[in-house]
Amino acid sequence: MTSISTDSLLRWPARFNEIPKEVFHRPDIYELELERIFGGPDWQMVAHRAELSAPGDYKTARLGEIPILLVHGDDGVIRVFANACTHRGVHLATCPRGHAASLQCPYHRWEFALDGALIGAPGSADFPSDFRKEDYALRPIRSAEFLGIVFVTASAVTPPLEEWLDDTKPYIAKVLKGDGRLRFLGYQKAVYDTNWKSYSDNEGYHGPLLHAAFRMLRFPKADGVQFMTKNAHKVNSAQFPAVPHTGFLKDYSLLETYDKTCSPQNTIISLFPLSIIAHNVESISLRYAFPLGPAQTEVHYAYFGHQDDDEGMIRHRIRQGSNLAGPSGFITLEDGAVFNRLQIGSHTSGNVAFQKGVKAGEPITAPCLLDKGDEAGNLVRWERYRTLMGFDRD
Amino acid sequence: MIDAGTLTTLDELQNRYARALGLRDMRAWADCFDDPGSYVCTVRENEDNDLGIAMMMDDSSDRIQDRVKYVTEVWKGTFEDYHCRHFVHRTRCGIEDDGLIAVESNLLVAYTDMKGRSGVLAVGIYHDRIALKAGAARFRAKRVILDTTVTPRYLVYPL
Numbered sequence: 001m002t003s004i005s006t007d008s009l010l011r012w013p014a015r016f017n018e019i020p021k022e023v024f025h026r027p028d029i030y031e032l033e034l035e036r037i038f039g040g041p042d043w044q045m046v047a048h049r050a051e052l053s054a055p056g057d058y059k060t061a062r063l064g065e066i067p068i069l070l071v072h073g074d075d076g077v078i079r080v081f082a083n084a085c086t087h088r089g090v091h092l093a094t095c096p097r098g099h100a101a102s103l104q105c106p107y108h109r110w111e112f113a114l115d116g117a118l119i120g121a122p123g124s125a126d127f128p129s130d131f132r133k134e135d136y137a138l139r140p141i142r143s144a145e146f147l148g149i150v151f152v153t154a155s156a157v158t159p160p161l162e163e164w165l166d167d168t169k170p171y172i173a174k175v176l177k178g179d180g181r182l183r184f185l186g187y188q189k190a191v192y193d194t195n196w197k198s199y200s201d202n203e204g205y206h207g208p209l210l211h212a213a214f215r216m217l218r219f220p221k222a223d224g225v226q227f228m229t230k231n232a233h234k235v236n237s238a239q240f241p242a243v244p245h246t247g248f249l250k251d252y253s254l255l256e257t258y259d260k261t262c263s264p265q266n267t268i269i270s271l272f273p274l275s276i277i278a279h280n281v282e283s284i285s286l287r288y289a290f291p292l293g294p295a296q297t298e299v300h301y302a303y304f305g306h307q308d309d310d311e312g313m314i315r316h317r318i319r320q321g322s323n324l325a326g327p328s329g330f331i332t333l334e335d336g337a338v339f340n341r342l343q344i345g346s347h348t349s350g351n352v353a354f355q356k357g358v359k360a361g362e363p364i365t366a367p368c369l370l371d372k373g374d375e376a377g378n379l380v381r382w383e384r385y386r387t388l389m390g391f392d393r394d
Numbered sequence: 395m396i397d398a399g400t401l402t403t404l405d406e407l408q409n410r411y412a413r414a415l416g417l418r419d420m421r422a423w424a425d426c427f428d429d430p431g432s433y434v435c436t437v438r439e440n441e442d443n444d445l446g447i448a449m450m451m452d453d454s455s456d457r458i459q460d461r462v463k464y465v466t467e468v469w470k471g472t473f474e475d476y477h478c479r480h481f482v483h484r485t486r487c488g489i490e491d492d493g494l495i496a497v498e499s500n501l502l503v504a505y506t507d508m509k510g511r512s513g514v515l516a517v518g519i520y521h522d523r524i525a526l527k528a529g530a531a532r533f534r535a536k537r538v539i540l541d542t543t544v545t546p547r548y549l550v551y552p553l
Binding site: 188193319328334 | 436437439440443445446448449450451452453454457459460463464467468469470472473474543544545546547548549550
């Protein structure tokens with residue numbers, strides 16, 4: 001936290017279910033979010049080690065707007081660095097993913113080992129006498145793994161990862177097939193013309209209403225649970241009977257499990273502030289989201305199988321991942337449209353007001369259990385946001 | 395060597411395909427495919443790394459018919475509509491051992507939103523395998539490989 005006063009920035013509504021629309025588009029608020037949310041005491045999900053599975057593999061990403069570099073070292077450790085040469089700050093790795101024996105800056109050929117150590121600096125005989133290579137290793141970013149998922153944080157006070165994940169852990173483990181030994185299957189990437197908070201503000205209320213496929217396909221009633229953890233993470237997990245073949249579609253396999261005797265599962269784990277882990281029928285995805293200013297959010301949907309899957313299962317996961325729940329997904333395309341429309345609508349005056357599952361005059365405190373179709377759980381996230389940002393209620 | 399008449403037939407198919415998408419006529423789009431037929435739209439980042447995930451994957455005629463239904467019925471009234479114009483330039487063409495004609499083309503798709511603002515939606519290539527039957531051409535397999543990894547808006551219509 002810095003000493004910047006937020007009193008004059010924004011007053012938060014007194015009613016617990018209301019959110020001021022201006023937080024979705026004001027550039028000054030976005031700038032403060034980079035410091036207090038993306039530089040704050042939470043973890044951001046940026047990769048699974050299956051995406052950089054061999055020593056020398058690397059991946060680039062962002063933490064807020066800070067370019068970062070994940071490198072799989074010769075010792076098997078995935079380390080995360082600020083993606084800039086420690087000499088003049090040149091952006092070091094420019095590709096989304098790659099493989100290298102070492103990392104070299106093209107400007108003056110400073111070279112870094114996979115563990116970040118500076119191993120080459122041409123002309124160093126003419127550097128100041130107190131120059132030490134040890135002082136110019138790549139700048140480390142704090143990182144941690146859970147079942148191979150790599151998280152980063154810019155804050156030294158962020159709790160240990162497993163403590164921060166709290167009650168989501170068994171659900172994440174279930175999505176990652178218990179041990180997280182995943183096989184990477186590819187990406188879908190999209191930019192939504194929306195603030196990152198709108199992207200991460202989806203809930204259970206909208207599902208059967210926005211997504212006509214559920215109605216048209218006569219999706220059976222799901223049995224499941226929705227809850228919020230004390231750290232403002234949301235788990236919405238359900239299983240449902242097989243979708244009846246009514247003839248609406250010619251091919252129902254996208255909605256079916258590979259093993260027809262198993263019930264289809266749908267689990268969405270939303271980690272504060274904007275990481276999502278999803279299991280849709282047989283499709284396993286990690287959704288990394290990156291704010292691009294106050295009015296755009298880039299989302300990378302990364303899809304996985306398990307290392308023990310047979311090729312038939314891999315094929316099934318690829319078919320579902322490519323068609324079901326991504327940016328052009330059969331079930332989910334409409335989300336993108338709503339994200340964009342929320343952004344335009346946020347320029348009207350007043351507050352957003354959550355209703356479904358809200359009890360008059362009662363704030364929602366976490367941990368808490370909710371009805372699967374409620375939207376009230378998002379208010380736990382908003383309360384964490386308000387607190388981190390330092391906005392006082394009226 | 396492919397004769398001029400066959401090339402004209404192939405180009406007519408590409409024109410018919412581009413026109414169908416320009417008109418947002420999904421049934422006309424589906425009618426460009428043979429039975430069996432397939433349509434896959436992926437990105438170079440996946441293609442070059444042998445990663446199977448695509449942006450859209452209709453690996454059968456049934457799936458192509460289902461995509462028509464998604465766009466015209468399931469998603470109707472929910473998405474922000476747009477026009478798109480396909481500019482296709484044939485760069486390579488040859489007859490394969492199975493008698494299908496393999497065609498490679500450059501692709502540029504411009505889009506215009508409903509407020510009239512235009513931009514480039516995607517750049518890439520088509521890898522097509524085309525069947526000729528009774529003088530008519532249809533896609534047995536159409537594979538779109540996009541250089542554009544992140545399109546400026548979500549894709550509703552096939553490319």
